[in-house]
Amino acid sequence: MTNAPPTAPQQRARVPRRALDGVLLLDKPVGLSSNDALIRAKRLYQAKKAGHTGTLDPLASGLLPLCFGEATKFSQDLLDADxxxxxxxxxxxxxxxxxxxxxxxxxxxxxxxxxxxxxxxxxxxxxxxxxxxxxxxxxxxxxxxxxxxxxxxxxxxxxxxxxxxxxxxxxxxxxxxxxxxxxxxxxxxxxxxxxxxxxxxxxxxxxxxxxxxxGALTLEHAVTLDALSDAAQGELDCWLQPVDALLSTFPAVHLDDEATRRFLHGQRLRLADLSISDEISRATSSETSSETNGTVSSEAPRVRVYAATAGRLLGVARAGDGVLAPERLIVTAAPTS
Structure with missing residues (x-):
């Protein structure tokens, strides 16, 4: 009787990655690089996509906001923040x-x-x-x-x-x-x-x-890697802030259903047709119409845009030259048709 050939070692099963959107306020410890902290947090959350918002030296500790999924689109805002x-x-x-x-x-x-x-x-x-x-x-x-x-x-x-x-x-x-x-x-x-x-x-x-x-984020709601490691898988998401936590300093605009549909197709909307706050009105009052080039100045005020019906974040826009111009859209809010 011949011995059967040894079977190939079983490959370790890959852990499925999650499509996760949100912001984690991490309290980074001394001695760990920002990238290593990101890798550990990403592994704990089993997240598909993640990035940090500016490095802290290994010698430094403290607030390191980590962005997951759609939040990575707005990480530059924290890189530029005070x-x-x-x-x-x-x-x-x-x-x-x-x-x-x-x-x-x-x-x-x-x-x-x-x-x-x-x-x-x-x-x-x-x-x-x-x-x-x-x-x-x-x-x-x-x-x-x-x-x-x-x-x-x-x-x-x-x-x-x-x-x-x-x-x-x-x-x-x-x-x-x-x-x-x-x-x-x-x-x-x-x-x-x-x-x-x-x-x-x-x-x-x-x-x-x-x-x-x-920016406007503080250590008050931050969590350590040790606390995340000790938490049950179902508890981890409780530490995630919504994507718009990165945008809290921007004025908000709420769109009706038709304006939401057009905005998510990348169309510019006339400010005169929208219900906008006094804050946005004041910020755009000095803007002059510039229909000749069809563009909105890069210096125009930025606003966060929501669907009034569902209250979900649609993205960020520039409000100027008499229009609301989409700048970055949230994919999970994109229209199906």
């Missing part, structure tokens, strides 16, 4: 990276008082110019700056204008100083810490960073 951080810098020491992950460059005495520190912060409120750090993902001649830095090279970088909307001292236990900052897109908080340290004459580097706000 951010709020709580940061701790250590005075008297500068490093190669501007944070605790770098090698020490210089050590100096810390002679400044709390009053001096508060006065230094005052100088950085409003519009400032930052020189991007060498250890950053910005590119020069197609190559990230951090690759030059790792090779021991320093290249010239142009200063960039950023806006510091708010900057306040939270705690001062020298040499460690904690502050809260709300800033525009493109601001490097570790560069801010370094620059404050130079004004104080002792240098500084960032030792802790926690993001507490992105």
């Amino acid at each position: 951010k709020t951080y709580e940061a701790t810098m250590r005075l008297g020491i500068t490093t190669t990276t501007g944070d605790a992950e770098g090698d020490v460059l210089q050590t100096r005495d810390v002679l400044c008082s709390e009053h001096d520190i508060a006065a230094a912060l005052e100088r950085f409120r409003g519009e400032i110019v930052q020189i991007p750090p060498m250890y950053s993902a910005l590119k020069r001649d197609g190559k990230p700056l951090y690759e030059y830095a790792r090779a021991g090279q320093t290249v010239e970088r142009e200063g960039r204008r950023v806006m510091i909307h708010a900057l306040e001292l939270i705690a001062c236990a020298r040499p460690d100083v904690t502050f809260r900052v709300t800033c525009s897109k493109g601001t490097y908080v570790r560069t801010l810490a370094e620059d404050i340290g130079e004004v104080l004459g002792c240098g500084a580097h960032l030792i802790a960073l926690r993001r507490t706000g992105v």
Whole structure:
């Protein structure tokens, strides 16, 4: 009797992916990259499509909004949004990276008082110019700056204008100083810490960073990966925010059934034919008709558009030049005919 040939090992069954739409407010832990956090959350939710809305360094923790499905269409809005951080810098020491992950460059005495520190912060409120750090993902001649830095090279970088909307001292236990900052897109908080340290004459580097706000979103309703891992599969969706959580700062327009049908076919609608709020009327009152080119200015106010009957989000539009022009539509709301 001959032995039967060994059977091929069974292939592991693939977990079916879900078509999931929504926003997850994740409280990212220290030590994990934003992409790794996204991969873990996507796996837990078994989601088909997901993306994050701007990276947090592994050293940083805090709010990392993750977009699933149709929400990914609006992730750019959060990339462009203002951010709020709580940061701790250590005075008297500068490093190669501007944070605790770098090698020490210089050590100096810390002679400044709390009053001096508060006065230094005052100088950085409003519009400032930052020189991007060498250890950053910005590119020069197609190559990230951090690759030059790792090779021991320093290249010239142009200063960039950023806006510091708010900057306040939270705690001062020298040499460690904690502050809260709300800033525009493109601001490097570790560069801010370094620059404050130079004004104080002792240098500084960032030792802790926690993001507490992105646009109108805050940590208040965020969840950790550990909590998601411990939750039952049926409980996970309770943590998802609706897609329009990303659009809460936009005025809302509600369309009747016929206007909804036309909007979802990509047709522009006359504002005069719609019931629009006073807020939108004021925002568009300075717009002049521009029927000659048939376009709506890219500077026209953006609005979120809903179907009045079902109350579902249809997408985002520009309201200007006397028309409501579709900009991005929600596929799940698309017409069947």
